[in-house]
Amino acid sequence: MLWPFKHFRKSPSPPGTIDAIYGMIVAQAREPAFYAAFGVPDTVDGRFDMLLLHLWMVLRRLRRGGEGAGLSQPLFDHFCADMDGNLREMGVGDLTVPKRMQKFGEAFYGRSIAYDAALAAGPDALAQALGKNILNDRDAVQAQRLAAYVDATLAALDGCDDRAVGGGACRLPSPLGFAAPVVAG
Numbered sequence: 001m002l003w004p005f006k007h008f009r010k011s012p013s014p015p016g017t018i019d020a021i022y023g024m025i026v027a028q029a030r031e032p033a034f035y036a037a038f039g040v041p042d043t044v045d046g047r048f049d050m051l052l053l054h055l056w057m058v059l060r061r062l063r064r065g066g067e068g069a070g071l072s073q074p075l076f077d078h079f080c081a082d083m084d085g086n087l088r089e090m091g092v093g094d095l096t097v098p099k100r101m102q103k104f105g106e107a108f109y110g111r112s113i114a115y116d117a118a119l120a121a122g123p124d125a126l127a128q129a130l131g132k133n134i135l136n137d138r139d140a141v142q143a144q145r146l147a148a149y150v151d152a153t154l155a156a157l158d159g160c161d162d163r164a165v166g167g168g169a170c171r172l173p174s175p176l177g178f179a180a181p182v183v184a185g
Helices: 015-029 032-036 044-062 066-089 097-121 123-133 140-159 162-166
Strands: none
Touching: 015 044, 015 066, 015 162, 044 066, 044 097, 044 140, 044 162, 066 097, 066 162, 097 123, 123 140
16 A cells, blocks of 8 residues: 655655755855845845755755765755745745746756756856846856856865765855955945
8 A cells, every 4th residue: 555645754864964954055045145245136036046056056966976866856855845835934825836836946947957057168157157047147247256156165065075965064165255355435
């Protein structure tokens, strides 16, 4: 007999693991420097874009293989559950949630494809993709800085062992090291 309630099944990973990885992603995406020094719009959309960027980077590392390979789908499922819960908390109606979730999925997959292609094409292409998707093509210099941050973050993730990534304990670089200096007025 098939067990009808998927959420009562034992998850394939320890329960704290996905929460720890997702917590690492959310904490990094919320870094104030992205909004104050990089020009990322401090809006719901801007914060969503930063969450997607960091999710893409971590999923890319998890899919590389090793102990973390089986965590990709549970992590993405956790992201979806979080977005669903956030929509419901904001008062979005039950009939609208699935449509919004589909748009979130399309946004994630579209950006993932764009970022993967841009990463393969080189730093200028990555800066262009980030500028278009996150900075609304407002500032090419900030897009270059953001691309440098992404390169450093991908390198940091690649340098972390599987256990650190899988436990959400990989140390990601501070965005402040890549932002333009703030001039006091």
